[in-house]
Amino acid sequence: MMTDGDGPGPVLQRRRVRTELRKARLETGLTQEQVADAMDWSLSKVIRIENGSVAISTNDLKALLRLYKPIDAERTDELIALARASRERSWWSGGAYREVASPALRQLIGYESAASIARSFETLLVPGLLQTEEYARTIITEFEGPGHLDTLVEIRMRRQDLLDRADPPLLFFILDEAVVRRQIGGKAVMRRQIRSLAEAADRPNVTIEVVPFGAGAHPGLKGPFVVIEFPDPEDDDVLYLENPQGDLVGRDYPEEVLAHREAFEVLRDLSLGPEGSRDYLAKLADEKA
Secondary structure, three states: OOOOOOOOHHHHHHHHHHHHHHHHHHHHOOOHHHHHHHHOOOHHHHHHHHOOOOOOOHHHHHHHHHHOOOOOHHHHHHHHHHHHHHOOOOHHHOHHHHHHOOHHHHHHHHHHHHOOEEEEEEOOOOOHHHOOHHHHHHHHHHHHOOOOHHHHHHHHHHHHHHHHOOOOOEEEEEEEHHHHHOOOOOHHHHHHHHHHHHHHOOOOOEEEEEEOHHHOOOHHHHOOEEEEEOOOOOOOOEEEEEEOOEEEEEOOOHHHHHHHHHHHHHHHHHOOHHHHHHHHHHHHHHHOO
16 A cells, blocks of 8 residues: 555546546547547546546556557556556545545645645645644634534644655745734734744755735735645646635646746745745744743
8 A cells, every 4th residue: 555655646646547548548539528438438427537536447447448449558557557556545535534625635635745846825824734733723613613623633734744754845835924924823822833834944845935015916915826746757737726716726727837836936036035034933933922
């Protein structure tokens, strides 16, 4: 069974399968509708397989690959191995976690676990990967209510395990000043949260930068986002957006990914910089003491 840190993980494996299957279908010259008719499947099943929202069984995959006749035996074996790996269970995909975590959140956790680099920007709240438990509990209670509170907090804390992995990803966080100025959970909770941010900034794989109010209007005001990169260059970057309609993982819009990657660099230029931000956080924690 694959565990965090041992490989790309089932979410990324599923993504590779859907990319290869779409490529194979296009090479064969078939439309999704033609595939659905030939396989006696619904069109929605073909679409879900190709967009990676469901894992394909090995039996379905073998049948589909027989339809895509140009695929050679070696490529078939590779895809079957990927499909099997994509169906493995991760800690976030089963039991009580699956019942309370949204599909988009489970996807995000899967991508985080496979990432080599993640760049996050937040406008109002401390990113989940950097929240203290008491801060997280306050936020989740406000947004989700008391139902499933302990489980949701546990999920958020378990996400942070990747910071202590032997091979942690490089994590870059940019925070609007409002994130650390807004008092969440009371003065004492916020003081400990800011101190935790200052300590996290000392980690070799973590960079935290603050965009001051004095920067004025900036591209980050459109909303928070995360751009995730993976070790294998064959795996395209993933864009994760948070918006009033819910969470969205964008995978098939390279222009959007690039635009947010460029916005991130603009925000870095507007920030206090890593050292200036660390000093600012330490000073702010002392002010709240």
